[in-house]
Amino acid sequence: MISAAENAFFDTIANFDEFGKTTVMVPFVWEVDGITGTTLKAINEYWTSRQRQANSLHEISYRACFKPQLPEFFIQRLTTGGDAVYDPFMGRGTTPLEALLMGRKPMGNDINPLSQVLLSPRLNPPTIKEIEERLEAIDLSNADEEYEDLLHFYHKDTLREIISLKEYLLKREEEGTIDNIDAWIRMVAINRLTGHSSGFFSVYSLPPNQAVTAKRQKKINEQRNQVPDYRAIKPRILKKSKSLLKDWKGVRLDAFENDLTGVLSTSDSRKVLLIPDDSASLVVTSPPFLDIVDYQGDNWLRCWFIGVDSSTIEISQLKAIEDWEDTMTDVLKDLKRIVKPGGHIAFEVGEVRGGKVLLEENVVRCGVKAGLEPIIIMINDQEFTKTANAWGVDNSKKGTNTNRIVIFSVPERSDIISAIKHCVLSVINWWNADMLPLFESLYGESWKDFFSKISPKQITQEKTKLATTIFTNRLNSCIKRKLGDKFEIANDTSFDVTFNVNGEIYPVEQKLTTQPVNAKYHTWTGNHVSNKVGPHLLIRLEIDDNGKITGVYVGLLELDRCDITKWSSTKSDVNYATLKLRWSDRNQLQDILGKQLQQNSFIRFDYYRLDNSEEE
Numbered sequence: 001m002i003s004a005a006e007n008a009f010f011d012t013i014a015n016f017d018e019f020g021k022t023t024v025m026v027p028f029v030w031e032v033d034g035i036t037g038t039t040l041k042a043i044n045e046y047w048t049s050r051q052r053q054a055n056s057l058h059e060i061s062y063r064a065c066f067k068p069q070l071p072e073f074f075i076q077r078l079t080t081g082g083d084a085v086y087d088p089f090m091g092r093g094t095t096p097l098e099a100l101l102m103g104r105k106p107m108g109n110d111i112n113p114l115s116q117v118l119l120s121p122r123l124n125p126p127t128i129k130e131i132e133e134r135l136e137a138i139d140l141s142n143a144d145e146e147y148e149d150l151l152h153f154y155h156k157d158t159l160r161e162i163i164s165l166k167e168y169l170l171k172r173e174e175e176g177t178i179d180n181i182d183a184w185i186r187m188v189a190i191n192r193l194t195g196h197s198s199g200f201f202s203v204y205s206l207p208p209n210q211a212v213t214a215k216r217q218k219k220i221n222e223q224r225n226q227v228p229d230y231r232a233i234k235p236r237i238l239k240k241s242k243s244l245l246k247d248w249k250g251v252r253l254d255a256f257e258n259d260l261t262g263v264l265s266t267s268d269s270r271k272v273l274l275i276p277d278d279s280a281s282l283v284v285t286s287p288p289f290l291d292i293v294d295y296q297g298d299n300w301l302r303c304w305f306i307g308v309d310s311s312t313i314e315i316s317q318l319k320a321i322e323d324w325e326d327t328m329t330d331v332l333k334d335l336k337r338i339v340k341p342g343g344h345i346a347f348e349v350g351e352v353r354g355g356k357v358l359l360e361e362n363v364v365r366c367g368v369k370a371g372l373e374p375i376i377i378m379i380n381d382q383e384f385t386k387t388a389n390a391w392g393v394d395n396s397k398k399g400t401n402t403n404r405i406v407i408f409s410v411p412e413r414s415d416i417i418s419a420i421k422h423c424v425l426s427v428i429n430w431w432n433a434d435m436l437p438l439f440e441s442l443y444g445e446s447w448k449d450f451f452s453k454i455s456p457k458q459i460t461q462e463k464t465k466l467a468t469t470i471f472t473n474r475l476n477s478c479i480k481r482k483l484g485d486k487f488e489i490a491n492d493t494s495f496d497v498t499f500n501v502n503g504e505i506y507p508v509e510q511k512l513t514t515q516p517v518n519a520k521y522h523t524w525t526g527n528h529v530s531n532k533v534g535p536h537l538l539i540r541l542e543i544d545d546n547g548k549i550t551g552v553y554v555g556l557l558e559l560d561r562c563d564i565t566k567w568s569s570t571k572s573d574v575n576y577a578t579l580k581l582r583w584s585d586r587n588q589l590q591d592i593l594g595k596q597l598q599q600n601s602f603i604r605f606d607y608y609r610l611d612n613s614e615e616e
């Protein structure tokens, strides 16, 4: 269901003309496991290099980072002050930093520990004076580690200073005495390690986000006929610090009205345990685009400086599109857990393989599989920036000159009920229209004829088995696709069916004839659910003699204090099949359904009275 806010956002994108061009809309029709939909691609220049400069604090280099204007665009339009904004692939931390600068709570994750090292000091910067004093106090004359290969990049005295600083920082970290001033110095030093101007520690090389191997540096030196000259590191750190802090107004986290203390994590983005459920209002992120960028190789020197062997980090570099889709579906499922219902996810991918692979289309399918609603696909057609050309990226082959962003919404709680309704309805439609004829062609006779030949006891068992396997599997996959892992059909689900065969009723209780009435209900409950305590959503289907499903009831059940008699069949002229959907969070279920469903009672979805409403 599209909310008013989403409609407004959609209109903003559709009518956008801030940079003199009108938006072009192209429909994209997708199909996921038999479900189809259309999402519009909106093409325009939504942010541009001609726009006002972003805050100077962003200006550190990182491979495949996005411009701050990208997260700013979404933070501005889809959040308000104090909301949390998250990026599961944060890289240099463009999204969390921009979030903080806009008065939002920053949350981020990246599998590479380098990301936290690059971001956290910029969320809490020291003053220039503090940096200056600390630099003066650090002794750079003693270095233990020997690393001869690095002499292809650095003069021996520069290398001694770099290693001294590295060892000082690691020691402070080990002792737990590292503070935001040390952390700042470390972040800036990382950004000065290699580059091609005199502001860097190294002789001419590639930028720090793309360190070459020592062997390759040796070749560069030979080709350019260059020898590393001495570059004092302290003044270079100070100079870059001044330029980074140019726009920083000295505002600290606690100066904002809201508590903006963030959370940063170093995990695989498929399961980021440190980030709680329903904690973010918006995600703005950009994953690795297949295997286009070698994040491990490019960051080897930076990782060495922080004491990490980059080859041991399990960075996703997935060549096969199927593997990429599987990973991104899992990531989007975790984002669905993290983003509050009604919140949004802006998932950016670049142009890859010369435009032959339209990754944004794969992203839409991944999101639908994860249970998200695609709202719109934005294609930001921007001019390729000077910076990118200067770093020698060949735009037409390796570079990405358009940002392609799929905007998803996380379904509202009320939408959860509609999603369940949708799944149940589509499975019922399929059952009545396709499954029953299929049954007939498989068994050579109708449902009714087939079951009329066996004993009443067997009938119950056989029908239960059949219905359980077929209906449950189908419903389960639909619910998982729409709602993700918050739901499951309980492992112990059985269709507890009361069947009406040839006018005689064989309810499930028939199986327990030796028990007195009340006890038999409780035994039944105990047998089926004793190890599955917790809130469940019950879906009860009415099935007629011919196997056709004729109606649906939904109920709420607390299995630890269930009085089965209250929700057991009260009507004896119809067959029932009851499914239990286990909910992972009791409070959440109460929140969601409390107003709509009474404990131990059913509501009927008239919509599903297929025999009445649909055929009339």
Ligand SMILES: C[S@@+](CC[C@H](N)C(=O)[O-])C[C@H]1O[C@@H](n2cnc3c(N)ncnc32)[C@H](O)[C@@H]1O
Pocket: 062, 063, 064, 065, 066, 067, 088, 089, 090, 091, 092, 093, 094, 095, 109, 110, 111, 112, 115, 267, 268, 269, 270, 285, 286, 287, 288, 289, 295, 314, 315, 316, 317
């Ligand atoms: C395109 S970059 C993100 C750049 C970021 N938007 C920025 O502005 O700096 C992708 C990031 O994903 C990280 N990454 C790759 N595989 C990951 C995984 N499985 N879990 C978490 N992060 C991962 C890489 O380390 C890299 O920093």
